[in-house]
Amino acid sequence: DGGITQSPKYLFRKEGQNVTLSCEQNLNHDAMYWYRQDPGQGLRLIYYSQIVNDFQKGDIAEGYSVSREKKESFPLTVTSAQKNPTAFYLCASSIGGVGNTGELFFGEGSRLTVL
Amino acid sequence: GNSVTQMEGPVTLSEEAFLTINCTYTATGYPSLFWYVQYPGEGLQLLLKATKADDKGSNKGFEATYRKETTSFHLEKGSVQVSDSAVYFCARMDAGNNRKLIWGLGTSLAVNP
Numbered sequence: 001d002g003g004i005t006q007s008p009k010y011l012f013r014k015e016g017q018n019v020t021l022s023c024e025q026n027l028n029h030d031a032m033y034w035y036r037q038d039p040g041q042g043l044r045l046i047y048y049s050q051i052v053n054d055f056q057k058g059d060i061a062e063g064y065s066v067s068r069e070k071k072e073s074f075p076l077t078v079t080s081a082q083k084n085p086t087a088f089y090l091c092a093s094s095i096g097g098v099g100n101t102g103e104l105f106f107g108e109g110s111r112l113t114v115l
Numbered sequence: 116g117n118s119v120t121q122m123e124g125p126v127t128l129s130e131e132a133f134l135t136i137n138c139t140y141t142a143t144g145y146p147s148l149f150w151y152v153q154y155p156g157e158g159l160q161l162l163l164k165a166t167k168a169d170d171k172g173s174n175k176g177f178e179a180t181y182r183k184e185t186t187s188f189h190l191e192k193g194s195v196q197v198s199d200s201a202v203y204f205c206a207r208m209d210a211g212n213n214r215k216l217i218w219g220l221g222t223s224l225a226v227n228p
Contacts, residue, residue, distance in 0.1 A: 042221050045215065
């Protein structure tokens with residue numbers, strides 16, 4: 001089945017540690033996105049990529065990094081510089097480019113807790 | 116500014132009640148509008164959309180009409196079920212080159228049997 005797979009579903013991290021969240025899609029989509037979801041704050045865009053080897057900062061990129069070496073993969077690293085990393089992280093993809101209809105396909109999310 | 120505003124939740128209804136979740140937007144022009152739904156513990160999924168003024172999007176008994184006069188896209192359902200309990204997000208397309216979505220804050224709906 002086509003879709004987006006995020007892993008791990010739950011992750012615990014000690015303060016000062018970097019952690020990488022995986023996002024893989026087999027939908028052949030050009031565009032991929034990382035969102036952060038906090039109670040009462042809706043979805044906030046961290047980074048997005050419209051094509052392989054290219055990505056742009058979203059609204060809250062500080063303390064995060066990404067790479068887009070393959071079309072299928074868009075991992076997110078939460079660095080120790082992120083002051084409040086405990087959150088629910090959502091990866092999404094879309095057709096992208098001029099064909100983008102605005103329909104995003106989401107993974108099931110990764111819940112990160114910093115201890 | 117460019118934003119999406121939805122009614123605050125939580126909304127609590129009894130089964131078979133009528134549902135309205137308000138959504139208004141500000142934008143230049145007439146962007147595509149969307150409702151996404153997030154069931155507990157899951158990612159979001161597209162519920163319905165409308166791409167131009169006066170369009171009506173519909174799916175699973177939910178409807179929303181693109182009203183350019185009132186810059187609104189209110190979500191309605193005539194008879195809710197317990198399985199409709201979820202968080203509902205209104206969004207609009209950012210018409211710039213990046214083609215991102217601009218999101219509302221979400222409205223939580225709980226339907227009691």
